[in-house]
Amino acid sequence: MRTGNITLVKKMNKQLVLKLIREKHPISRADIAKTTGLNKATVSALVDELIAEHFVHESGIGESTGGRRPLMLRFNADAGSLVGIELGVNYLYAVLTNLNAEIIWEQRRSFRPTEGQEAIVGEMAELIEAAIRRAPATPYGVMGIGIGVPGVVHTESGTVVFAPNLRWGDVALASALQKRWPHHPIIVENEAKLAALGEKWFGAGKEFAHFVYISAGIGIGAGVVLQHQLYRGVNGLAGEIGHHTIDLNGIRCSCGNIGCWEMYASEKYIERRLAEQGRSEWLGDRFSVAAMALAAESDEQLARILEEAGRYLGIGLLQTVYAYNPEAVIIGGSLAQAGEHVLDPARQEVKRRILVKKESEPYIIPSELKEKSCAIGAAASVLEAVVLPPEFEPALPAPQAKQG
Amino acid sequence: MRTGNITLVKKMNKQLVLKLIREKHPISRADIAKTTGLNKATVSALVDELIAEHFVHESGIGESTGGRRPLMLRFNADAGSLVGIELGVNYLYAVLTNLNAEIIWEQRRSFRPTEGQEAIVGEMAELIEAAIRRAPATPYGVMGIGIGVPGVVHTESGTVVFAPNLRWGDVALASALQKRWPHHPIIVENEAKLAALGEKWFGAGKEFAHFVYISAGIGIGAGVVLQHQLYRGVNGLAGEIGHHTIDLNGIRCSCGNIGCWEMYASEKYIERRLAEQGRSEWLGDRFSVAAMALAAESDEQLARILEEAGRYLGIGLLQTVYAYNPEAVIIGGSLAQAGEHVLDPARQEVKRRILVKKESEPYIIPSELKEKSCAIGAAASVLEAVVLPPEFEPALPAPQAKQG
């Protein structure tokens, strides 16, 4: 039960000030007081503490607006480092970043999809080891390790509950790694959810309170951000909307169900259509949505396939609108490499089918962090867990009473 | 921007104490201190204020547990009254309740679906007038008026944006009524969303932090409660999941789209099947899901139709699980009158198709408030807006760091 007490108030205000500095720096104490409504004295006290904690530093003197010149404050992105790992179906991608998610070091490794679970965890540990070795000397050092996996995760225990494409079930990933790094916070989370966090903190989601990140690659996953917070549901299943049925009498999905969205708006669909149309030169090792998008400029058949996938994408996006009614939908994953070839038909399909007029249509925009969304999001999850918790976001607005 | 200050802390704690008393009464000051963690002195001070405000009263002396006997506290449901209105497609239903949603007075009126918008609003005003006249003498009197409408609503302005079955578009309902009752808060909200609020406060949703209320009647609407709060999305479109496409090549829906869920798991489906199978004796004025459910006990064909609708209901519920991953789904609306005839096949369908094992399956349970969900929810919306705002609910849990 969250009881209020005076230290809670201080925590809230300190977080508020730190977030404002991070977003609006360089900014003066006086500006912070004005925009937050906090008293100047309060702001000064909080800023002094943040400076002592190395999260903020004074960066020089700003321009006068008719009086004394302000001391400008900046977020200290070099207070510590973050490690982010993306576990793909056949690769590992690791980044080491500062607190602005600026990449200091990165490495990508492939593995055979047939490799065993222990071997993969071992390779992941090596990457983490390598990342930590590269970490620069900072006040806090490496503040934690975030790991994105393509499956359903139990975050409290850091367990991968079910990752069909890896053929993993109930793998206690965090525990395994925690043995080696007992003093580092380790976060294990679904790949799309972390990518959503990445876009929220450092990408296309910065401006939105409610948005959905769609990871359209081999399958479709989603990360749902509501009221500036990642929404997981009771078991972390929220956002598994790739398995929404869109065609009752359609194609069987690997999940056992029939007509799942991800059979129509993912790589799987494109591959199927390429095969059907005898375009096997694009299949296997040579499969690349990015290359297809280029070739589609002068290849009507390829353009058509991408457009179809885009239409199907739009049909599913409509459901996203009805379910979450977000301000924006951010499209990531390999399908996003096709750019407007899929985004434009998707937008048209939403516009054509939507129940109520324009204002309800979300912005449908491409990911900004591209193939780095997940790894950067993994790093961001550490930032959020350790430095900038979202717990004091204002609550959802209650049903409004109109009153005279 | 929500800045913390000392009065905020007090508000939070006072709300917490009031909510606890409401839920757990009779309860002593000492118990409140124990369960909330607040200091006994703090609790006493807050309770004294709540008593002075008539929201709480001492209800006598409890049993000793080995020492001084406690003074028991109770929520004072008679501090004021609430008016709740349900606007149906061809009827109006009004309730006057106390703060426990106990009905003091109620009235139901039918109108021709052809009646004009002004006439309907006029009838609604008459009902409100009648309700207010019946309100007992209480400290606060009638605390506000809640109105549920079958359509999309802009709550800030109290405008009905789009109500297809009423053929309303952009009706400034709150403003119209506000002229007559300038000093009463008036809340206009979607019918399913209010019903969800009703179940949350007084029905099957009491125990759940995350649940979805499904209103399956002529069409399908939903009210989504996440983290104890109604989720509306940016334009109040969140929960319009009746228009999720489940059959790409299916039947055209009144919304213009094809294969919407509500064409398969609502009255519309049952009527279509009855017609197809030549069972027109159940159509028109004699249509009644409740009566059909009774007859289905000895009529295989009717039982089959209900079962089919239940299966389709389940297919859509699966999407609800993937979208929101709630603890429970509460089924209301006329379809719920068929009870286990539809709920059981719906549960089976979810179980059969779901991606990950048991724990992710929500409870699928019938509404407790039945046909009163919406009107009671409308009353509850006033309670929530005026007396017990949800704004201090603890934030969603952030991605958890497992740490040594």
Add this chain to the structure above:
DNA sequence: GAGAGTTAGTTTAATATATAAACTAATGGT
């Protein structure tokens, strides 16, 4: 049935924090 121990609730003093107002510092404009 008296006293010890226990639980309920109040009073009092201490503490933490935000705020308002007064103050110092620094600057631009006239």
Add this chain to the structure above:
DNA sequence: ACCATTAGTTTATATATTAAACTAACTCTC
């Protein structure tokens, strides 16, 4: 040179929670 203005600090005050001491009322046991 001086005044008005803006930035930031210091000081005094108000509000709320808390811990601890206290009063009240009860049960249990010998």
